[in-house]
Amino acid sequence: MSEFETYLSTVLDDVKNSTVKEAMRYSLMAGGKRIRPQLLLSALKAYGANAHVGYKVAAAIEMIHTYSLIHDDHPSMDDDDYRRGKLTNHKVFGDGMAILAGDALLNYAFETAFRAFEQSPEDSLKIGRALTVLGRKAGIYGMIGGQVIDVKETGHAVSKDVLDTIYELKTGALIECAMMIGAILGGASNAEIQSVEKIAHYVGVAFQIQDDILDVTSTEEVLGKPIHSDEKNQKTTYVTLLGIEQAQKKVEELSNEAIALLHQFTGENAYLEQLLIQLIHRDR
Secondary structure (H helix, E strand, O other), X not given: OHHHHHHHHHOOOOOOOHHHHHHHHHHHOOOOOOHHHHHHHHHHHHOOOOHHHHHHHHHHHHHHHHHHHHHHHOOOOOOOOEEOOEEOHHHHHOHHHHHHHHHHHHHHHHHHHHOHHHHOHHHHHHHHHHHHHHHHHHOOOOHHXXXXXXXXXXXXXXXXXXXXXXXXXXXHHHHHHHHHHHHHHOOOOHHHHHHHHXXXXXXXXXXXXXXXXXXXXXXXXXXXXXXXXXHHXXXXXXXHHHOHHHHHHHHHHHHHHHHHHHOOOOOOOHHHHHHHHHHHOOOO
């Protein structure tokens, strides 16, 4: 990922407004695992395509993910002080500028993604389809839709079905988006894209459940963010609903489902399989 990280570090160079640019860059370059870009580029490679084809859209997804974290940390939502071991955006730049930095990252994400048409005009149909997926999975039918339910239900006990919906949308949708776009740009068939979406669905939900587990079993030093934040915000999680043991069992089940489905694919999937396992069973 070093080449992509270098590219990402330059993606805001054309932004002229220095005030908002500083706030945007602060959170975008604050570290993080770059999970979604890794998944997109790994799926792309699995289909034998050059990873550079996906850099602009991968950067767009990372900007969208980053804006969602800025807003999620805001006092009007989770009100967290630290993210990735650093003060959250609103703690450094103020509440209003943090909101604007998030808004700017969302808009600049699509501006960056649309530049893929200029870079690879011969792939316009694939790029157009990829950007349709990006808009849907990041919007009211995906990540934002999940956030809406999460905010609405904060402080209330929710059923497992509602919790699954939150996880599928708030966390899972952008992971599905990344893997689907990698497959689309790599020239996958419709059936393969649907299978990739299903794999990513399992990964996304497992990833969020693992996050629930780490929130009560890890430390702030390891995670780089406050622990027990779900308890503080009175949020129902898999841990509060089923207990740690059953939550861990569910992570294992979903992981096995994802890997089993991945094994049905032809092509070079060894790295992608290793990546999925690492993401699901991470310790931070």
